[in-house]
Amino acid sequence: xxxxxxxxxxxxxxxxxxxxxRRATEEGPFIRWTLIVITVLFFxxxxxxxxxxxxxxxxxxxxxxxxxxxxxxxxxSAIKLTLVTAAIAVPLNTVFGLxxxxxxxxxxxxxxxxxxxxxxxxxxVSPVIGGLIxxxxxxxxxxxxxxxxxxxxxIVYATPGIIIATVFVTFPFVARGLIPLxxxxxxxxxxxxxxxxxxxxxxxxxxxxxxxxxGLLYSVILSNARAMGEFGAVSVVSGHIRGLTNTIPLQIExxxxxxxxxxxxxxxxxxxxxxxxTLALKTYxxxxxxxxxx
Amino acid sequence: xxxxxxxxxxxxxxGLASGAELLNVSYDPTRELYTEYNAAFxxxxxxxxxxxxxxxxxHGGSGKQARSVLDGxxxxxxxxxxxxxxxxxxxxxxxxxxxxxxxxxxxSPYTSTIVFLVRKGNPKGIKDWDDLAKPGIAVxxxxxxxxxxxxxxxxxxxxxxxxxxxxxxxxxxxxxGKIYKxxxxxxxxxxxxxxxxxxxxxxxxxxxxxxxxxxxxxxxxPEKFEIVTPSISILAEPPVAVxxxxxxxxxxxxxxxxxxxxxxxxxxxxxxxKNFYRPRDPKVAAKYASxxxxxxxxxxxxxxxxxKKAQATHFADGGTFDQIYAK
Amino acid sequence: xSIRIDGLNKNFEDFTALKDVSLEVHTGKLVALLGPSGSxxxxxxxxxxxxxxxxxxxxxxxxxxxxxxxxYERRAGFVFQHYALFQHxxxxxxxxxxxxxxxxxxxxxxxxxxxxxxxxLQLIQLEDxxxxxxxxxxxxxxxxxxxARALAIEPHVLLLDExxxxxxxxxxxxLRAWLRRFHNETxxxxxxxxxxxxxxxxVADEVVILNHGSIQQIGAPKKIQTEPANxxxxxFLGLDFEI
Numbered sequence: 001x002x003x004x005x006x007x008x009x010x011x012x013x014x015x016x017x018x019x020x021x022r023r024a025t026e027e028g029p030f031i032r033w034t035l036i037v038i039t040v041l042f043f044x045x046x047x048x049x050x051x052x053x054x055x056x057x058x059x060x061x062x063x064x065x066x067x068x069x070x071x072x073x074x075x076x077s078a079i080k081l082t083l084v085t086a087a088i089a090v091p092l093n094t095v096f097g098l099x100x101x102x103x104x105x106x107x108x109x110x111x112x113x114x115x116x117x118x119x120x121x122x123x124x125v126s127p128v129i130g131g132l133i134x135x136x137x138x139x140x141x142x143x144x145x146x147x148x149x150x151x152x153x154x155i156v157y158a159t160p161g162i163i164i165a166t167v168f169v170t171f172p173f174v175a176r177g178l179i180p181l182x183x184x185x186x187x188x189x190x191x192x193x194x195x196x197x198x199x200x201x202x203x204x205x206x207x208x209x210x211x212x213x214x215g216l217l218y219s220v221i222l223s224n225a226r227a228m229g230e231f232g233a234v235s236v237v238s239g240h241i242r243g244l245t246n247t248i249p250l251q252i253e254x255x256x257x258x259x260x261x262x263x264x265x266x267x268x269x270x271x272x273x274x275x276x277x278t279l280a281l282k283t284y285x286x287x288x289x290x291x292x293x294x
Numbered sequence: 295x296x297x298x299x300x301x302x303x304x305x306x307x308x309g310l311a312s313g314a315e316l317l318n319v320s321y322d323p324t325r326e327l328y329t330e331y332n333a334a335f336x337x338x339x340x341x342x343x344x345x346x347x348x349x350x351x352x353h354g355g356s357g358k359q360a361r362s363v364l365d366g367x368x369x370x371x372x373x374x375x376x377x378x379x380x381x382x383x384x385x386x387x388x389x390x391x392x393x394x395x396x397x398x399x400x401x402s403p404y405t406s407t408i409v410f411l412v413r414k415g416n417p418k419g420i421k422d423w424d425d426l427a428k429p430g431i432a433v434x435x436x437x438x439x440x441x442x443x444x445x446x447x448x449x450x451x452x453x454x455x456x457x458x459x460x461x462x463x464x465x466x467x468x469x470x471g472k473i474y475k476x477x478x479x480x481x482x483x484x485x486x487x488x489x490x491x492x493x494x495x496x497x498x499x500x501x502x503x504x505x506x507x508x509x510x511x512x513x514x515x516p517e518k519f520e521i522v523t524p525s526i527s528i529l530a531e532p533p534v535a536v537x538x539x540x541x542x543x544x545x546x547x548x549x550x551x552x553x554x555x556x557x558x559x560x561x562x563x564x565x566x567x568k569n570f571y572r573p574r575d576p577k578v579a580a581k582y583a584s585x586x587x588x589x590x591x592x593x594x595x596x597x598x599x600x601x602k603k604a605q606a607t608h609f610a611d612g613g614t615f616d617q618i619y620a621k
Numbered sequence: 622x623s624i625r626i627d628g629l630n631k632n633f634e635d636f637t638a639l640k641d642v643s644l645e646v647h648t649g650k651l652v653a654l655l656g657p658s659g660s661x662x663x664x665x666x667x668x669x670x671x672x673x674x675x676x677x678x679x680x681x682x683x684x685x686x687x688x689x690x691x692x693y694e695r696r697a698g699f700v701f702q703h704y705a706l707f708q709h710x711x712x713x714x715x716x717x718x719x720x721x722x723x724x725x726x727x728x729x730x731x732x733x734x735x736x737x738x739x740x741x742l743q744l745i746q747l748e749d750x751x752x753x754x755x756x757x758x759x760x761x762x763x764x765x766x767x768x769a770r771a772l773a774i775e776p777h778v779l780l781l782d783e784x785x786x787x788x789x790x791x792x793x794x795x796l797r798a799w800l801r802r803f804h805n806e807t808x809x810x811x812x813x814x815x816x817x818x819x820x821x822x823x824v825a826d827e828v829v830i831l832n833h834g835s836i837q838q839i840g841a842p843k844k845i846q847t848e849p850a851n852x853x854x855x856x857f858l859g860l861d862f863e864i
Contacts, residue, residue: 135365135366138366139365139366140364140365140366141364141365145366149543154366154368156365156366156367157362157365157366157367157368188701188703188705189705189706189707189708191672191692191699191701191705192699192701192705192706192707192767192770193707193718193722194671194672194691194692194693195670195671195672195692195693195695195697195698195699195771196693196718196719196722196770196771196773196774197693197696197719197722197723197774198693198718198719198722199693199722202722206718206722207707210707210709211708211709239319239352239362239367240352240353240354241317241350241351241352242350242351242352242353243350244350245352254325254353257322257485257489258325258326259509259510259513259514
């Protein structure tokens with residue numbers, strides 16, 4: 001601020017601005033307040049209000065009903081399936097994302113740009129299409145079908161299909177989070193480690209991982225949030241067998257369609273809580289990553 | 295490869311219960327019916343054979359559910375809205391062509407029909423199908439292209455018009471056209487249409503499955519809605535079938551057969567009646583007769599010459615629905 | 622240990638970084654690689670360290686061919702222009718790194734490592750800052766830590782890439798004198814890259830002048846200043862005014 005304050009000693013007192021000096025890029029108070037009000041209203045209408053509604057609806061029939069709805073065996077199986085799916089899909093994508101980010105930022109090879117674009121594919125296509133791909137790949141129409149049936153392996157309309165579809169939708173998150181970070185950080189520290197006698201894995205675990213740890217955690221959390229909340233792709237491969245292949249989001253839709261609004265919102269509130277916890281964790285991580293001496 | 299197979303098999307088994315298992319793939323409005331029936335059947339089966347049985351259920355649009363079974367959803371039995379959807383499975387050799395002969399009454403253990411749900415006090419004075427064609431009435435019905443229930447709605451209106459207008463096809467088409475002109479939205483499924491009418495408060499009248507209408511009444515209370523039964527409606531015969539190929543693989547053929555047969559028992563029929571389906575058994579039907587309105591029912595075979603023909607004439611691309619709705 | 626380089630060629634796509642470079646650095650010497658930017662001096666240093674691999678030519682440490690050895694096998698201490706200290710490790714852990722990553726059989730004990738690191742901290746006069754993190758140090762301090770870290774592994778040779786390039790003039794002068802003293806005490810074979818001729822001539826026993834990837838002249842500072850080998854050297858050193 002001080003840098004833009006004009007040298008007031010050269011100006012006659014009458015011309016001194018009554019209010020604090022304005023930056024050239026700063027709008028007048030009317031525009032400023034209009035923008036702030038629009039932002040706040042938008043935020044309230046599209047984010048806060050729905051969130052409050054979810055919790056109000058969830059407790060409409062009382063706390064007892066709320067916990068009964070959550071402990072219902074079918075709801076409980078949806079919760080378990082969601083957690084199992086995230087517990088498998090997220091680590092898988094973390095390993096994949098690390099490998100992809102490593103390959104893309106550290107090596108130059110033919111098709112690197114293409115690979116980098118390909119990683120984004122799940123963000124570009126509708127999740128429903130992602131789900132349909134796996135129905136075609138592993139359903140009865142597919143050439144693998146006889147082998148799968150002979151080995152008693154169910155993929156689509158069973159847990160593996162749900163996990164695969166979730167992996168598909170969430171796999172860009174870790175790679176996308178790490179690539180810009182690793183490109184920015186460069187390889188000097190890794191090179192230093194090499195000249196000090198560290199092998200590939202030592203370099204990775206002692207230098208690279210600590211360097212990218214906050215960015216990695218951040219991406220993993222984001223990917224986890226998406227894995228637990230995914231609806232479209234999972235809906236296609238689920239088969240909607242209650243108590244078996246419904247994840248929390250699918251179960252919410254079913255309950256809603258069965259007029260069990262309070263139960264639907266009870267589950268929705270749980271998913272929102274998971275989301276809010278993720279947000280809190282994410283904020284904490286950003287704060288830690290930013291607050292670190294640099 | 296073996297290891298992968300083992301891991302996948304292990305994953306697939308997560309959440310599976312012990313004892314015998316059956317998967318019933320059904321359509322949207324039967325959720326409550328089968329939740330109750332499955333519990334009753336499990337009890338019956340345990341007392342009869344000593345075996346524990348878990349019946350899993352999956353619900354969705356009838357056509358979509360048939361599609362999933364074709365794609366590999368391992369249904370031991372299907373209980374769908376239309377014979378047409380089960381025919382699609384027979385075409386792919388999942389069950390024999392004459393599947394409809396496997397159980398009594400054309401393999402339809404319960405029937406239903408199409409009625410109207412209106413707002414309390416019937417402010418628009420809707421009594422019969424011709425009231426739906428009047429200007430200024432907003433009609434809620436799903437899209438016949440995607441919804442099985444919507445096709446029944448369409449054919450119900452058609453049957454009424456045909457009788458009333460002496461089978462003059464041009465006039466019948468004009469009549470149906472007026473009804474669909476009154477429809478502000480066409481939801482993709484029966485439940486979606488119900489939600490539009492009940493939750494979003496859109497429209498003056500909902501054309502609905504009889505059981506859907508009664509269920510909505512039960513959930514939201516007679517102080518909000520009432521049911522109007524038209525003079526003529528169509529007899530909807532939702533069929534059931536064992537998916538032979540899957541049941542053979544699961545070695546559940548006998549269980550699946552017993553499961554569907556028990557729908558015809560007194561207890562099965564009673565549960566159907568309780569969930570607002572019309573029981574086939576005359577004794578049970580009499581017990582529930584008072585809960586349904588009086589209606590003259592026509593069958594799809596009599597008026598439309600069966601589902602295959604009805605499908606081709608009315609709902610295939612370029613069929614009467616396309617002709618009417620394009621106008 | 623001596624370094625011998627034989628006919629190195631290195632291209633980056635269509636840019637020639639090194640063209641038939643041969644050079645010998647005798648044991649215990651402190652040699653400067655001097656040249657304008659883009660002359661290939663840093664590439665040469667990185668090829669010797671094993672951070673880059675040449676298209677052709679060989680690298681020997683004493684008489685051992687290390688051309689195919691990777692960086693971690695060469696035991697060449699490397700000091701980077703921008704320090705490349707491990708940001709997440711303390712000064713102590715930075716210096717200890719090269720010892721900690723050794724295979725168990727050759728890894729010194731915890732006590733030995735502590736002792737060794739403290740010796741080095743003494744050498745660089747930063748004993749009080751062992752627990753600090755790199756971000757809490759000044760540029761000159763960071764560079765001394767980087768040097769200590771490279772020395773901790775008891776390197777066969779010491780390679781320094783513009784070691785004082787990022788420092789201000791005063792600190793640069795101090796460190797330069799310090800490096801000369803340090804080399805006089807240890808006599809570790811050292812090769813350092815610089816574009817600053819004053820630095821090269823003041824510190825080095827021998828100066829190698831590079832341009833466009835090839836060596837223009839090798840010789841003692843005095844000799845080069847009095848007998849430039851060609852017009853480039855003469856021009857680059859700005860000698861035309863002094864002659």
